[in-house]
Amino acid sequence: MVDYETFELGDVQLSTGQTLRDAKLAYKTYGELNADKSNAIVYPTWYSGQHHDNEWLIGQGMALDPSKYFIIVPNMFGNGLSSSPSNTPPPHNSPRFPNVTFQDNVAQQHRLVTEHLGIEKLALVTGWSMGAGQTYQWAVSYPDMVERILPFCGSSKTSEHNIVFLEGVRHAIMTDAAWQEGLYDEQPVKGLRAVGRVYAGWGFSQAFYWQQLYKQDPLDYASLEDFLVGFWEGFFLNKDANNLLAMAWTWQNGDIGQTPGFDGNHEGALASIKAKAFVMPAEKDLYFPPEDEEYAVSHMTNAELRVIPGVWGHFAGGGANPVDIQFIDEALKELLAS
Structure with a gap:
């Protein structure tokens, strides 16, 4: 609805x-x-x-x-x-x-x-x-x-540093063979999961990981790998790859x-x-x-x-x-x- x-x-x-x-x-x-x-x-x-x-x-x-x-x-x-x-x-x-x-x-x-x-x-x-x-x-x-x-x-x-971060996001998608230059019939799942892994090192700080706050409320993940899969990969798996690339261009510019x-x-x-x-x-x-x-x-x-x-x-x-x-x-x- x-x-x-x-x-x-x-x-x-x-x-x-x-x-x-x-x-x-x-x-x-x-x-x-x-x-x-x-x-x-x-x-x-x-x-x-x-x-x-x-x-x-x-x-x-x-x-x-x-x-x-x-x-x-x-x-x-x-x-x-x-x-x-x-x-x-x-x-x-x-x-x-x-x-x-x-x-x-x-x-x-x-x-x-x-x-x-x-x-x-x-x-x-x-x-x-x-x-x-x-x-x-x-x-x-x-x-x-x-x-x-x-x-x-x-x-x-x-900033240029931010542009570099987004290059990692873009190329995580674009280097998945399933992306097919954006002409895919099914989402490039490996690429989207990789975007989650790229983002994981940037979205939260070093201190956040040092303190393992992903194990505490409100996140409550059992381990680092649980967090990377459940939060980060899960976050991007329901997105469209070409949409992410279009918005990345907007952001970079x-x-x-x-x-x-x-x-x-x-x-x-x-x-x-x-x-x-x-x-x-x-x-x-x-x-x-x-x-x-x-x-x-x-x-x-x-x-x-x-x-x-x-x-x-x-x-x-x-x-x-x-x-x-x-x-x-x-x-x-x-x-x-x-």
Whole structure:
């Protein structure tokens, strides 16, 4: 049973010079829009995530409370619900799916918010990982519309170190003979399992493994191998390989400096952000380290760095650890109250 809505976009001209034909943006809303349309929040999805994967941060008594706010979760292109390699008809299906940037994603989300939902101001944009990249993009593309941002465990420009990590993800898929240059009839299962193994060394920190936290609540795996198979391989086995590759391209090419008008000037794009910002990296995130976001904050005019403490690394923003959830939620409450 489908629990989301679809906004028909028509043919979309992309920043890459390609066209996304008969494009579709899947989204879900939580709560009600108030009379003056001032309570809207946009909360984009992340790499391979779908709207339901964001719901851990939405709830009664939380910052993103549907009784107070109208929360819009747009599904990123390539995630299997919005237009993706797996659901686009020929000839633009599978490996022929066009390259889509963060700017393209946010431009179409803007159409959803303004044209379809009739909203002209956003109280907040927030998101984890690639959702953080979209958060930054919203603030640069539409500076007069976005009042507050809280990007967590993500960046405004994908670092070279992060690009290298994603090369491991991509080649884990592409070196599986079953991938067949993206023209497979069945998923390249060995490649998807290998993606899980690649991710396992990056998603959590060295200290997380040293303390064997995978054996404790809320994960409760019996051994390291149990964790690698049950959590990581299991996580990617229900994904589509071409979708993962499409989203990896989007991630690798993330850069707010490529927004029209900035000519590649990343620092200039950061300085253009008008929204009040809490920027929240995780203390031991291996591919979005706090020093990267400290640099970003130094070029923003109304931003504060809030480092998420602890050893959960990138997955401090993944909604599994109650301590991290509380830290992020309290920061969101403070920002929304400001």
